[in-house]
Amino acid sequence: MKKPTIKDVAKLAGVSFKTVSRVVNGESCVSEQVKNKVQLCIEQLNYQPNRTAQVMRRAPKSIAFVYDNPNSHYVIEMQNGILSECRKKGFELVIHPTDSHSEQVKKDLASMIGTNLIGGVILTPPLSENNQLITYLLNLDAKVVRILSGSQAPDNLSPTIYVDDINAGQKITNHLLTCGHKRIAFIGHQPSHMSSEGRLTGYRKALATSSIQIDENIILPGEFTFESGVEMTNKLMEKKPRPTAIFACNDEIAAGAIFAARLRNLRVPEDISIVGFEDSPFSRQTWPKLTTVHQPNADIAAKAAAFLIDLMLDVPCAKPKSYGFQLDLVERDSVFQLAD
Amino acid sequence: MKKPTIKDVAKLAGVSFKTVSRVVNGESCVSEQVKNKVQLCIEQLNYQPNRTAQVMRRAPKSIAFVYDNPNSHYVIEMQNGILSECRKKGFELVIHPTDSHSEQVKKDLASMIGTNLIGGVILTPPLSENNQLITYLLNLDAKVVRILSGSQAPDNLSPTIYVDDINAGQKITNHLLTCGHKRIAFIGHQPSHMSSEGRLTGYRKALATSSIQIDENIILPGEFTFESGVEMTNKLMEKKPRPTAIFACNDEIAAGAIFAARLRNLRVPEDISIVGFEDSPFSRQTWPKLTTVHQPNADIAAKAAAFLIDLMLDVPCAKPKSYGFQLDLVERDSVFQLAD
DNA sequence: AATTAACATGACAACGTTGACAAACAATTT
């Protein structure tokens, strides 16, 4: 029941084990005849090269996905995107949830890299905004690709996948404006969170190009959670005059906003329009369904993985590349067209 | 910049590399004095044993989590539970989403095992119900732990973590009964799905011990999705007399049921009570919040991982062990107490 | 026919670790 090795194949085929190695790795300089014979023996024994031994002579074929994010949809979509790319290229994925506030991340990653377990890392916000961490990993000889919010890569420390939250925030705010809304609140602002910041910047830009004055009183800070959405909306509903629309910084907050509005016997969207951001499964499971911005997480992650794997395989492209994603609006049922 | 090896440490400490190996692995038979010196050198060089080389001499210290489940909360919770156990024991996790209907799973797993990448597998439903797959993996010399629905392990092919859906289904049905409901529908039955089957069995048991006749017309088959919940509830609302309560097979279906009821201007729970199953984040984000059954996915998964790791480490326990989980009711706001 | 080049194959070391065994040393018993 022991696993066949390259030597078993060689013995069966009557060639040296090095020749088998050549066949396995598709090197040239092997005659058709021998190649066929070896291939036959490989199938007969169901031989599979021992990855561990391969990695010892070459380089790790595993990457790590490091995240600090309570949003399971986001994580799963990212993970699936990365995985699909890994499968194509014969790489493996090591998952590493973490607490970005602790120094532990650094230690854990250093250990995975130092022990030759992985050769590269995909970083998502807020980890991806930590240049100190990135430099540290780079010094450890690891490859790094980061996913960031922004309309361009901030530097060329490492290849970057950037997602244009600013533009998307502007788009969805413009949509509300077009529907006749004049008093639009923004909830879920987190100054330390680049995506949140970007969405707010887009909101401000859109209002700035309209004739509407920005009212800082209806821009509320808060977490990216349902509970926080409820809380912020409660606060908001006390303001006079009451906003006619709410731009929630993500779908979960938006779901909370709907819940809170409902508790006050307000109709959504007739009495209050609410938009989300991300197009998570949530947005289709609220009542009414959310108008939101589609964020193709799996595609974003796949792109990051593709970059990382290229980097590890040393595809001749010395300079770190970067790539940007623009996001699209998806109109559903949570925005009311005001008559006027 | 090259990573230090055991030999570098040995040279620095002035001992043989084998002695360093002994210190690293905490073997006895090393004098305090030498041990301390070596330890100092290890720290100085920041030496970390090369996992790849270790695995070559010992056994893989990675396990795979294989799932075929569209429910991200479930997957993430499972994953986190497994990961927490892996961390403790110094194991790594390889993630493997799959399509259980394809033969590909078998091939992929065979490859991961055959190439020495992993040494064990955690299987969730429906993969865990596939005895043919389990036997296949066992023949490949892999260790297997499966997570199943049931009130006991069905056989001792492999250690099993079983979750008592029957008992839980009975509990929550009894809760509805206690609240005075006499016409209770069951939606989301999937005959091929053991959990679903178990929950329905619990429902039947509960009704059987009450004086209420089971009406097969209000037991509806369907998928575990929001959309299916909407659809089934629409059908249900046509039945005469209309049920006063719905037992949805999971929270997502229940969320769909609430949505559908709402569209018909029915109040939840006053006009119709709805319960879910799983206690996913969903259940706290519907309006009203769902009464449901708490399923401690992370704990279940952690237990499975602990079993698997024990198995791989050959902790002397020849016979496969098994472990069962009982589930508890969580009462929230979606059940109405009928007066009578 | 002899020389060269190109191709095909094989021998062997190396990767960094652990396990089996042997050697050296110290402590205890005869």
Added chain:
DNA sequence: AAATTGTTTGTCAACGTTGTCATGTTAATT
């Protein structure tokens, strides 16, 4: 003091692969 035991340390092979280099074979050129 010699013999026995036990503890500490070292030597070497092995794990399964790939890289380097040498050798053998064939075809092309002189």
